[in-house]
Amino acid sequence: MDYFPSALENLIDKFAMLPGIGRKTAQRLAFFMISLPDEEANAFADAITDAKKSVEFCTVCLNLTDGEICVVCRDSRRDTGTICVVPDPKGLLAIERSHEYSGRYHVLHGVISPTNNIGPDDIKIKELVARVSDGSIEEVIMATNPDTEGETTARYISRLLHPFGIKVTRLAYGIPVGGSLEFVDDVTLMRALEGRLEM
Amino acid sequence: MDYFPSALENLIDKFAMLPGIGRKTAQRLAFFMISLPDEEANAFADAITDAKKSVEFCTVCLNLTDGEICVVCRDSRRDTGTICVVPDPKGLLAIERSHEYSGRYHVLHGVISPTNNIGPDDIKIKELVARVSDGSIEEVIMATNPDTEGETTARYISRLLHPFGIKVTRLAYGIPVGGSLEFVDDVTLMRALEGRLEM
Numbered sequence: 001m002d003y004f005p006s007a008l009e010n011l012i013d014k015f016a017m018l019p020g021i022g023r024k025t026a027q028r029l030a031f032f033m034i035s036l037p038d039e040e041a042n043a044f045a046d047a048i049t050d051a052k053k054s055v056e057f058c059t060v061c062l063n064l065t066d067g068e069i070c071v072v073c074r075d076s077r078r079d080t081g082t083i084c085v086v087p088d089p090k091g092l093l094a095i096e097r098s099h100e101y102s103g104r105y106h107v108l109h110g111v112i113s114p115t116n117n118i119g120p121d122d123i124k125i126k127e128l129v130a131r132v133s134d135g136s137i138e139e140v141i142m143a144t145n146p147d148t149e150g151e152t153t154a155r156y157i158s159r160l161l162h163p164f165g166i167k168v169t170r171l172a173y174g175i176p177v178g179g180s181l182e183f184v185d186d187v188t189l190m191r192a193l194e195g196r197l198e199m
Numbered sequence: 200m201d202y203f204p205s206a207l208e209n210l211i212d213k214f215a216m217l218p219g220i221g222r223k224t225a226q227r228l229a230f231f232m233i234s235l236p237d238e239e240a241n242a243f244a245d246a247i248t249d250a251k252k253s254v255e256f257c258t259v260c261l262n263l264t265d266g267e268i269c270v271v272c273r274d275s276r277r278d279t280g281t282i283c284v285v286p287d288p289k290g291l292l293a294i295e296r297s298h299e300y301s302g303r304y305h306v307l308h309g310v311i312s313p314t315n316n317i318g319p320d321d322i323k324i325k326e327l328v329a330r331v332s333d334g335s336i337e338e339v340i341m342a343t344n345p346d347t348e349g350e351t352t353a354r355y356i357s358r359l360l361h362p363f364g365i366k367v368t369r370l371a372y373g374i375p376v377g378g379s380l381e382f383v384d385d386v387t388l389m390r391a392l393e394g395r396l397e398m
Contacts, residue, residue, distance in 0.1 A: 007252075028219065044213045045245070047212075049244045051210040054204060
């Protein structure tokens with residue numbers, strides 16, 4: 001027997017579908033949502049559809065953007081000869097927070113992970129090789145997460161880029177092994193950028 | 200400088216507004232949302248607007264409903280002479296889960312809380328008194344939360360209902376079944392001793 005209206009049960013189901021949100025939390029969030037004034041709840045719903053509609057991938061670096069080119073690639077003051085390879089847009093944000101890097105990025109949107117059936121062709125490696133092959137790139141900095149999959153991805157890409165004769169470096173192990181880039185503090189990230197090693 | 204599209208920042212802000220959701224979690228949820236297929240993300244947005252549109256208060260007990268009368272009040276097998284007073288619809292659900300109660304409910308939608316500026320007129324006490332004053336009610340069971348505010352609310356309502364000469368009871372205090380004596384707080388133990396029953 002359902003004690004709540006089906007529209008409310010449905011909303012609870014939707015919240016429970018989100019990562020890290022259990023049934024109890026979903027219930028609390030759904031109750032909060034229907035307790036909001038109409039305009040605020042509708043603004044929330046609109047924010048979802050708007051984000052889905054307007055967010056695209058930058059045609060250069062595959063960062064998220066609402067135009068064709070992302071805010072980093074549009075910035076003419078940035079060094080176009082260096083590419084920092086990050087696993088996802090959150091990784092990009094983390095590097096930006098260190099204020100130590102002024103080049104451009106390449107967002108892989110994943111890492112090579114045999115256990116999850118993700119191979120090199122499932123992430124944006126081809127696009128990186130295409131960027132490097134035009135000859136204007138001097139250095140590629142691998143900033144994948146400091147775990148096995150990140151390391152594997154970095155080594156794979158490093159080997160792929162070897163024929164181009166460019167410098168390929170990775171973040172120094174100032175970053176704590178086993179952690180996630182997203183949660184590394186700014187100073188540690190700065191040190192990791194300073195101490196990057198040639199691969 | 201915003202590294203993410205404004206529509207995405209906006210969605211993160213919306214998630215961060217929800218109770219118990221911090222900035223990092225909001226970011227994770229927003230990223231998850233834009234990674235969903237269009238139809239699923241839109242279904243989420245629709246679930247919010249639908250719930251806001253269709254969920255109303257039962258005209259009898261103020262439980263949430265999508266019709267005029269809620270599913271409990273519609274059920275003719277339930278004892279109409281007993282009202283269980285709960286602070287919110289989640290309290291109603293908790294009592295229903297016990298399968299021990301077959302009467303009706305009254306949902307207060309809050310408790311008296313001077314520190315939060317919530318007085319007796321801000322919650323649905325008038326509506327309860329109106330229901331009791333028609334003479335068909337034999338017992339009112341107070342099932343507010345076992346804290347100071349819940350206790351205060353229960354006492355206030357109990358005094359209000361006194362002139363009607365009906366039975367007003369409250370849920371028993373005592374040690375929780377399945378718990379360990381060692382972790383039960385002193386006040387609960389005191390209440391459990393006070394309310395001890397002959398075996």
